[in-house]
Amino acid sequence: MAGVSPTPLLKDELDIVIPTIRNLDFLEMWRPFFQPYHLIIVQDGDPSKTIKVPEGFDYELYNRNDINRILGPKASCISFKDSACRCFGYMVSKKKYIYTIDDDCFVAKDPSGKDINALEQHIKNILSPATPYFFNTLYDPYRDGADFVRGYPFSLREGVPTAVSHGLWLNIPDYDAPTQLVKPRERNTRYVDAVMTIPKGTLFPMCGMNLAFNRELIGPAMYFGLMGDGQPIGRYDDMWAGWCTKVICDHLGLGIKTGLPYIWHSKASNPFVNLKKEYKGIYWQEEIIPFFQAVSLPKECTTVQQCYTELAKQVKAKLANVDPYFTKLADAMVTWIEAWDELNPSGEAPAKTSNVKAK
Amino acid sequence: MAQVNIRDDEVDIVIGALHLDLTSFMEDWRAVFSRFHLIIVQDPDLKGDLKIPGGFSFDVYMKSDIESVVGSSSSSVVFSGYSCRYFGYLVSHKKYIISIDDDCIPAKDDKGELIDAVAQHITNLMTPATPFFFNTLYDPFRKGTDFVRGYPFSLRSGVQCGLSCGLWLNLADYDAPTQALKPGQRNSRFVDAVLTVPARAMLPVSGINIGFDRELVGPAMVPAFRLAKEGKFRWETVEDIWSGMCVKVICDHLGYGVKSGLPYVWRNERGNAVESLKKEWEGVKLMEEVVPFFQSMRLSQGAVTAEDCVIEMAAAVKERLEPLDPVFARASEAMVEWVKLWKVVTSRLSNSAA
Numbered sequence: 052m053a054g055v056s057p058t059p060l061l062k063d064e065l066d067i068v069i070p071t072i073r074n075l076d077f078l079e080m081w082r083p084f085f086q087p088y089h090l091i092i093v094q095d096g097d098p099s100k101t102i103k104v105p106e107g108f109d110y111e112l113y114n115r116n117d118i119n120r121i122l123g124p125k126a127s128c129i130s131f132k133d134s135a136c137r138c139f140g141y142m143v144s145k146k147k148y149i150y151t152i153d154d155d156c157f158v159a160k161d162p163s164g165k166d167i168n169a170l171e172q173h174i175k176n177i178l179s180p181a182t183p184y185f186f187n188t189l190y191d192p193y194r195d196g197a198d199f200v201r202g203y204p205f206s207l208r209e210g211v212p213t214a215v216s217h218g219l220w221l222n223i224p225d226y227d228a229p230t231q232l233v234k235p236r237e238r239n240t241r242y243v244d245a246v247m248t249i250p251k252g253t254l255f256p257m258c259g260m261n262l263a264f265n266r267e268l269i270g271p272a273m274y275f276g277l278m279g280d281g282q283p284i285g286r287y288d289d290m291w292a293g294w295c296t297k298v299i300c301d302h303l304g305l306g307i308k309t310g311l312p313y314i315w316h317s318k319a320s321n322p323f324v325n326l327k328k329e330y331k332g333i334y335w336q337e338e339i340i341p342f343f344q345a346v347s348l349p350k351e352c353t354t355v356q357q358c359y360t361e362l363a364k365q366v367k368a369k370l371a372n373v374d375p376y377f378t379k380l381a382d383a384m385v386t387w388i389e390a391w392d393e394l395n396p397s398g399e400a401p402a403k404t405s406n407v408k409a410k
Numbered sequence: 411m412a413q414v415n416i417r418d419d420e421v422d423i424v425i426g427a428l429h430l431d432l433t434s435f436m437e438d439w440r441a442v443f444s445r446f447h448l449i450i451v452q453d454p455d456l457k458g459d460l461k462i463p464g465g466f467s468f469d470v471y472m473k474s475d476i477e478s479v480v481g482s483s484s485s486s487v488v489f490s491g492y493s494c495r496y497f498g499y500l501v502s503h504k505k506y507i508i509s510i511d512d513d514c515i516p517a518k519d520d521k522g523e524l525i526d527a528v529a530q531h532i533t534n535l536m537t538p539a540t541p542f543f544f545n546t547l548y549d550p551f552r553k554g555t556d557f558v559r560g561y562p563f564s565l566r567s568g569v570q571c572g573l574s575c576g577l578w579l580n581l582a583d584y585d586a587p588t589q590a591l592k593p594g595q596r597n598s599r600f601v602d603a604v605l606t607v608p609a610r611a612m613l614p615v616s617g618i619n620i621g622f623d624r625e626l627v628g629p630a631m632v633p634a635f636r637l638a639k640e641g642k643f644r645w646e647t648v649e650d651i652w653s654g655m656c657v658k659v660i661c662d663h664l665g666y667g668v669k670s671g672l673p674y675v676w677r678n679e680r681g682n683a684v685e686s687l688k689k690e691w692e693g694v695k696l697m698e699e700v701v702p703f704f705q706s707m708r709l710s711q712g713a714v715t716a717e718d719c720v721i722e723m724a725a726a727v728k729e730r731l732e733p734l735d736p737v738f739a740r741a742s743e744a745m746v747e748w749v750k751l752w753k754v755v756t757s758r759l760s761n762s763a764a
Contacts, residue, residue: 185701186613188575188670189582196599201585202614202651204697227559241554245601250611255544256560290560309546333563340562
């Protein structure tokens with residue numbers, strides 16, 4: 052197509068972070084799209100189990116022993132027996148961009164039957180600006196074939212940097228347990244050909260199944276919380292990260308996009324198991340959401356770490372009376388930032404960890 | 411595929427006639443329009459008799475009708491050009507109004523099926539909106555979808571939808587500079603979604619293809635923002651952008667929702683963007699002031715009806731925008747006048763209703 056420049060691969064600037072407890076067979080289907088990239092595998096659960104990575108991928112793999120070794124006492128902020136552990140991968144990455152995907156997500160087809168290169172679409176989303184200050188009714192104006200509509204002020208047409216690209220899922224939709232119980236057969240078959248910026252001041256439920264972000268712009272905010280073993284809650288890891296990230300993006304003038312690309316979500320988790328994990332979250336989110344909607348960060352907070360530390364303070368002050376869990380979580384948020392800064396000192400060459408395995 | 415039962419007597423289709431011969435327009439829409447009552451308002455600047463085919467239930471309003479309601483002395487509310495349709499909103503007594511520009515015809519969806527734009531607008535208006543939290547699968551009330559994990563349960567009943575903003579295939583609603591820069595660009599992307607525009611997020615509402623709940627937001631659909639050189643092409647107006655943002659601010663304040671997305675209409679080629687560009691820059695420049703004004707507009711607790719809200723907004727326009735350009739002084743006056751007219755006409759209608 053004349054005039055359309057190809058999307059850069061960014062193969063030396065992007066890491067793919069995959070949490071897994073089972074196996075990585077799904078990577079075979081992704082091989083045509085993922086093979087150029089470096090993978091960071093975060094192995095959850097029993098560290099004595101060996102997770103086989105398909106041949107030909109360049110990767111580093113971390114199990115619980117590695118996490119404990121690298122972080123020492125700070126490892127307490129990384130969840131165990133929950134895919135929330137994936138955020139360890141964000142922390143040890145040295146790249147500018149992260150793409151994270153679940154191990155039950157496969158390549159989807161677009162309406163013409165063509166395989167969707169999800170990573171390429173995420174890159175397009177992330178490399179073009181976002182428009183959080185005024186809603187464009189034709190969605191992402193930077194997409195081919197679209198533009199800003201009549202009435203859209205010219206002063207807002209430069210947009211802001213895109214920090215996060217939130218992709219969607221065909222087949223098994225990301226429903227909570229009650230909805231899954233009521234509609235066990237519902238499948239998402241609707242391909243919505245749009246990418247859009249979530250307006251400033253609006254919160255959304257961020258799903259970690261198919262997510263890309265600019266690690267340099269927003270990485271420290273992508274803490275997936277305390278979930279799983281020993282914790283009273285699960286399946287709210289990505290939600291928590293999304294609410295923190297959105298508030299901080301709004302404060303720092305960064306954008307978050309949602310929509311394309313789609314992946315094919317193949318596995319429906321057990322709704323009864325999910326209900327037990329989510330149960331407290333369903334009640335707590337009624338308090339959590341108003342908290343995030345009302346959060347105001349002081350203008351002195353100009354870095355992500357400062358914003359996040361301030362947020363942790365406010366979580367402790369305002370949510371502790373909902374449940375003592377939030378005090379633990381606030382402390383873990385601080386630990387996370389400390390660990391992030393230790394592993395990613397600014398201005399120096401990043402510390403090398405020894406889990407890199409060559410092709 | 412309607413999920414709701416549309417009562418024909420709850421709907422008026424209001425058409426602003428900027429062209430005399432409506433034959434092909436009406437024939438193209440016959441399958442969709444014929445079950446409803448139509449209000450056709452002839453642009454007072456358009457001389458001659460309208461040509462309307464048979465088989466429709468409609469009322470026509472012309473310059474003389476407008477003058478008998480509004481008075482022939484100069485009023486700050488001007489019903490000419492695209493704004494003639496607002497007269498139709500004024501005299502309707504139905505709950506739902508659908509309005510489509512007379513240069514648009516039914517579009518086809520991604521499966522090649524003709525889109526019933528009226529049914530889709532009504533479905534949008536009759537199902538709840540969800541402005542307080544963004545649902546990543548878009549409208550959760552559509553068949554085959556729902557609220558996603560992480561969506562607070564207390565927000566799942568939604569609120570009433572006040573306005574439904576549709577889209578356009580072929581000639582999209584771009585401003586003149588954009589279309590002049592990309593003369594060949596046509597919108598061919600069918601996005602199969604309806605979504606609620608979140609509370610406090612502003613948007614440019616295009617009047618080309620809309621539906622609204624007259625009972626909820628009628629008084630907020632103000633024909634107030636007339637450019638000095640407003641013309642008969644959409645590129646030469648911004649009246650709908652203004653009234654749309656009034657409606658959005660008021661919906662946000664009163665707790666109603668605004669949806670955007672489906673339905674699409676097919677917009678025919680008309681006009682020359684470069685010619686319009688030579689003639690009219692004013693609208694584009696004024697948006698720089700208009701948008702921040704609406705983004706920061708806050709209404710008082712005491713404003714509990716759409717009419718109250720419009721009056722408050724008119725005062726704010728006068729105070730904050732009037733010094734910038736005379737168009738704002740006219741807008742403020744027109745908003746106040748519109749509310750007065752609305753009250754007079756609606757009370758007259760309810761007095762005479764059987």
